[in-house]
Amino acid sequence: MSRRWRSWWRSALLAAVFCLSGLSVAADEAVFVLGTAPVAGAYFPAGGAVCRLVNAKRDEHGLRCLIESTAGSAENLRRLKTGDLDLALLQSDWQYHAYRGTIGAKDGPAFAGLRSLFSLHAQPITIVAARESGVGSVSDLLGKRVSLGPLGSAMRRTSEALVLAFGWPESARSEALDLAPDDQVEALCAGLIDAFVMPTSHPSGLVAAAAEGCLARLIPVEGEAVDALLARLPFFARASIAGGLYRGNPDRVGSFGVRATLVAAADQPADLVYQVVREVFERLDELKGQHPALATLVPETMVESGNSAPFHDGALRYYRERGWK
Numbered sequence: 001m002s003r004r005w006r007s008w009w010r011s012a013l014l015a016a017v018f019c020l021s022g023l024s025v026a027a028d029e030a031v032f033v034l035g036t037a038p039v040a041g042a043y044f045p046a047g048g049a050v051c052r053l054v055n056a057k058r059d060e061h062g063l064r065c066l067i068e069s070t071a072g073s074a075e076n077l078r079r080l081k082t083g084d085l086d087l088a089l090l091q092s093d094w095q096y097h098a099y100r101g102t103i104g105a106k107d108g109p110a111f112a113g114l115r116s117l118f119s120l121h122a123q124p125i126t127i128v129a130a131r132e133s134g135v136g137s138v139s140d141l142l143g144k145r146v147s148l149g150p151l152g153s154a155m156r157r158t159s160e161a162l163v164l165a166f167g168w169p170e171s172a173r174s175e176a177l178d179l180a181p182d183d184q185v186e187a188l189c190a191g192l193i194d195a196f197v198m199p200t201s202h203p204s205g206l207v208a209a210a211a212e213g214c215l216a217r218l219i220p221v222e223g224e225a226v227d228a229l230l231a232r233l234p235f236f237a238r239a240s241i242a243g244g245l246y247r248g249n250p251d252r253v254g255s256f257g258v259r260a261t262l263v264a265a266a267d268q269p270a271d272l273v274y275q276v277v278r279e280v281f282e283r284l285d286e287l288k289g290q291h292p293a294l295a296t297l298v299p300e301t302m303v304e305s306g307n308s309a310p311f312h313d314g315a316l317r318y319y320r321e322r323g324w325k
Contacts, residue, residue, distance in 0.1 A: 035079060035080075043089045043260055050262065056279075080111075088263055092237070117276065120262065123260070127196075134194075141163065147197070148197050212246075218246065221256060222254045274315070311325070
């Protein structure tokens with residue numbers, strides 16, 4: 001089924017649902033679906049925030065955005081290729097690998113038709129250490145009891161990229177624990193591990209639980225090794241964790257990580273993409289107020305960081321109007 005017919009069926013289905021509920025929907029309203037991630041994370045509310053901005057002006061531009069919870073980047077890529085999703089949120093590393101067909105996307109050949117719109121919030125690599133652990137820097141982790149996240153997970157791959165950049169031998173990486181995120185907090189506060197490494201959006205409930213439960217500290221992720229890693233892997237970008245978010249951590253902590261990015265297929269209508277991008281940037285203050293993870297967004301970073309696939313023609317039209325490209 002072509003994208004055009006999928007859009008027609010979505011509009012028809014939505015109209016039927018609204019009629020049954022006693023409401024109405026414009027016959028010529030174009031409906032598009034934005035894929036996010038599981039409801040519990042920051043991607044789902046971030047996608048919902050974008051949809052709310054678009055839908056608030058649907059009487060003017062004739063677009064209606066539907067948000068859909070998905071399993072995350074891998075599913076979103078697969079469904080973008082088939083046209084089952086119109087827009088989707090991807091981690092910036094998945095965007096990079098998918099466009100190039102390199103290791104990491106796990107879904108076959110390069111997705112040459114993948115296009116960027118903009119990036120959203122960062123997911124900084126976050127090192128949480130027990131207060132009495134003696135860990136004050138990334139280098140101090142070697143030789144400690146550290147969890148890098150579940151084996152085979154995106155969390156584990158990112159954590160291993162960090163410690164590899166700091167010279168950890170294979171033996172040390174293989175000895176690192178592989179606890180699930182919830183278990184890491186419990187193990188840290190019980191004194192079973194000295195620290196855990198977790199890429200996450202902030203504020204994070206898990207980090208807050210560690211800070212409240214056992215006065216855990218956030219450790220800076222900076223230095224020449226990080227500089228070299230960022231130069232080699234452009235899907236990573238500098239990020240920071242604001243001071244005062246967590247008990248006992250009053251200072252800003254520097255780090256880096258992937259970003260959430262909004263993408264589409266190249267054959268998505270340019271007018272649709274233009275309107276989505278325009279609504280987001282013209283009303284950025286409203287977007288920032290809809291979720292704590294979005295509070296620090298700035299246009300320059302949204303355009304310049306995390307977007308490793310070419311920009312969609314509709315996004316480029318808006319950026320050129322603003323003189324940004």
